[in-house]
Amino acid sequence: xKLIWHGFVxxxxxxxxxxxxxxxxxxxxxxxxxxxxxxxxxxxVGMNVKKSMLSQRxxxxxxxxxxIKERAWDGSIKDQDAFLALVKQAWQWDKNAMxxxxxxxxxxxxxxxxxxxxxxxxxxxxxxxxxxxxAKGNLLESPELFExxxxxxxxxxxxxxxxxxxxxxRSRIRSNVDPDTLAFLPLSEEKRDLLVRYTTxxxxxxxxxxxxxxxxxxFPGASGYVDDNFSQMVRLSEHIETLSQADLQAAFxxxxxxxxxxxxxxMIRMCEAYLHGVGIKQNDEMAYVWCALADxxxxxxRLAERDAAGWTEEAAETTLQNYNQELLKxxxxxxxxQRQKNALLLLKQQEAExxxxxxxxxxxxxxxxxxxx
Numbered sequence: 001x002k003l004i005w006h007g008f009v010x011x012x013x014x015x016x017x018x019x020x021x022x023x024x025x026x027x028x029x030x031x032x033x034x035x036x037x038x039x040x041x042x043x044x045v046g047m048n049v050k051k052s053m054l055s056q057r058x059x060x061x062x063x064x065x066x067x068i069k070e071r072a073w074d075g076s077i078k079d080q081d082a083f084l085a086l087v088k089q090a091w092q093w094d095k096n097a098m099x100x101x102x103x104x105x106x107x108x109x110x111x112x113x114x115x116x117x118x119x120x121x122x123x124x125x126x127x128x129x130x131x132x133x134x135a136k137g138n139l140l141e142s143p144e145l146f147e148x149x150x151x152x153x154x155x156x157x158x159x160x161x162x163x164x165x166x167x168x169x170r171s172r173i174r175s176n177v178d179p180d181t182l183a184f185l186p187l188s189e190e191k192r193d194l195l196v197r198y199t200t201x202x203x204x205x206x207x208x209x210x211x212x213x214x215x216x217x218x219f220p221g222a223s224g225y226v227d228d229n230f231s232q233m234v235r236l237s238e239h240i241e242t243l244s245q246a247d248l249q250a251a252f253x254x255x256x257x258x259x260x261x262x263x264x265x266x267m268i269r270m271c272e273a274y275l276h277g278v279g280i281k282q283n284d285e286m287a288y289v290w291c292a293l294a295d296x297x298x299x300x301x302r303l304a305e306r307d308a309a310g311w312t313e314e315a316a317e318t319t320l321q322n323y324n325q326e327l328l329k330x331x332x333x334x335x336x337x338q339r340q341k342n343a344l345l346l347l348k349q350q351e352a353e354x355x356x357x358x359x360x361x362x363x364x365x366x367x368x369x370x371x372x373x
Contacts, residue, residue: 049160050143052093052373053134059371060089062164062205065096073104076117077124084128091132091140095162096371098145099154106150158198162372163205170198170212175221182228184221195222206367210254211266218243218251224265230316233323236272245279252279259290262359264317267294268324275331284334285343289350291328292343297357298324 052059060068072082086104089097108117125132132140145153151172157165173195176185187195199213216222219234226232240248252273258266267290273280275287298321335343356362 049095049145049156049162050093052095054089054092054094054373056370056373058135059094059373060096061368061371062096063366063368065089065094065100065164068097069100069104073100073107075107075111076115076120080124080128083124084131087125088132088134088140090146091142092134093143094371095157096164098143099157099162099164099168102146102150102153105146158201161201161204163202163207163369166198166201167205167207167209170195170202170209173198175223177228183226184223184228186220187222192216192222204369205371206369208258208363208365208367211258211263214251214254214269217247224269225316225319230319233268233319236269236278237276240276240278248279250279258359258363259293260353260355261362262297262354262357263363264294264297264320264324264359267291267297268320268327271324271327271331275327284331285339285346286350288328288331288335288340288343289347291324291331292347293351293354294320294324295328296351297359300357 068082068086071079072086077083086097086101090101105118105121108121111117129139134140145156148156151169154165154168158169173191175187177183178185196213196216199209199216203209203213211224215224218236218239220239221234224234226234243251252270255266255269255273259270271287271290271294272278274283274290276282298317332340
C-alpha cells in the first residue's frame with residue numbers, strides 16, 4: 001500500500017497480515033493526518049483574514065470596485081490597466097477587490113480548457129510582475145487565500161464581517177421548499193441566524209436590504225410570500241407573538257424607509273402594521289392611507305413595467321395587489337363617514353412625503369459607505 005500526498009509517495013507498505021495493533025494504529029493515524037491536511041488546504045479553515053495593507057483613503061468602495069471589475073473583465077482580460085489595478089488592490093487585501101478577483105479566478109477555471117483563460121491570467125501576471133508593487137515599490141505576492149475554492153474565500157471574508165462578501169453569501173442561503181406544494185419551509189434557527197448576520201453585514205456596505213432583513217426576522221420561511229409561486233402573501237399579524245416590541249418597532253422603521261421610496265410591498269406592510277398595531281399604535285385611518293398609496297404605486301408604475309418584467313416580478317406584484325384590495329375592503333368597513341374624511345386628508349399629507357415613486361431605481365443604487373480595512 002502507498003501513502004501518496006500531492007503525487008509523492010510518502011511511504012510504501014507491503015500488505016501482510018498484521019498482528020501488531022501498534023502498527024495498525026500508526027497507519028490509521030497517518031491516514032487521519034492526511035485527511036486533516038486535505039481539509040485545511042481545501043476549506044480555508046485556520047486561515048486568517050488580514051487587515052488591508054492600504055490606507056483607508058486607498059481602499060475601494062463597493063460601487064467603485066464594481067466599475068473597475070466591469071472595465072477589467074468580461075470573461076477574459078478586457079482592459080489591462082484596470083485588471084492590473086484590480087490585482088494590486090486584491091493582493092494588498094482590499095476586501096472588495098478580493099471578492100471580484102476571486103470570482104474572476106473561479107470563472108477562468110470554469111471556462112473550457114481550449115479557451116486558455118487561466119493561462120491568459122498567469123501570463124499577464126508573469127509579464128507584469130515588476131508592475132505588481134505597492135506604493136513604496138515593494139513586490140506584491142498573491143495571498144494564499146486565493147488558493148482556496150471560491151466560496152471558501154467568500155465565506156471567510158463574510159464571516160469576518162465584510163459587506164460585499166456577506167451579500168454574496170446571503171444569496172446562497174435558500175429556504176427549503178416543499179416539493180409538492182412549493183411552500184417555503186421554516187428555516188432552522190442556525191440557518192436563520194446566519195442569514196440575518198450576513199444581511200446585517202451587507203447593509204453596512206450600503207446595500208438596501210432592509211425589507212429582506214425584515215422578512216428573515218419576521219417570517220418562518222424568510223420570505224414574505226407563502227410559496228415559490230408567489231401565490232399568497234404571509235400575513236404580518238400571524239408572526240409577531242415571539243418578537244419583542246423593540247424588534248417590531250425596528251421592523252416598522254425599516255418598512256417605513258422603503259415605503260417612503262415607493263415600495264408597494266413595504267406600503268402594504270405599513271398598512272398591516274397600523275391595522276394590527278405592529279410596532280406602532282393601531283390606527284385604521286393610517287392603515288387606509290398606506291393601502292391607498294400601495295394601490296397608487298401599483299396602478300402608476302407596476303402595470304406600466306409588466307411587459308418588461310419577468311414572470312416572477314409579475315406574479316409577485318399581482319399577489320400584492322390582490323392582498324392590498326382585500327385589506328382595503330376590510331378597512332373600509334371599519335371607517336364611518338367622518339373617519340373616511342380624516343383618512344383622505346391624511347392620505348394627501350402622506351403622499352406629499354413620498355420621496356420617490358421609482359423604487360426600482362432607488363433600491364438598486366448603493367449608498368456611499370467607507371470600505372472596511
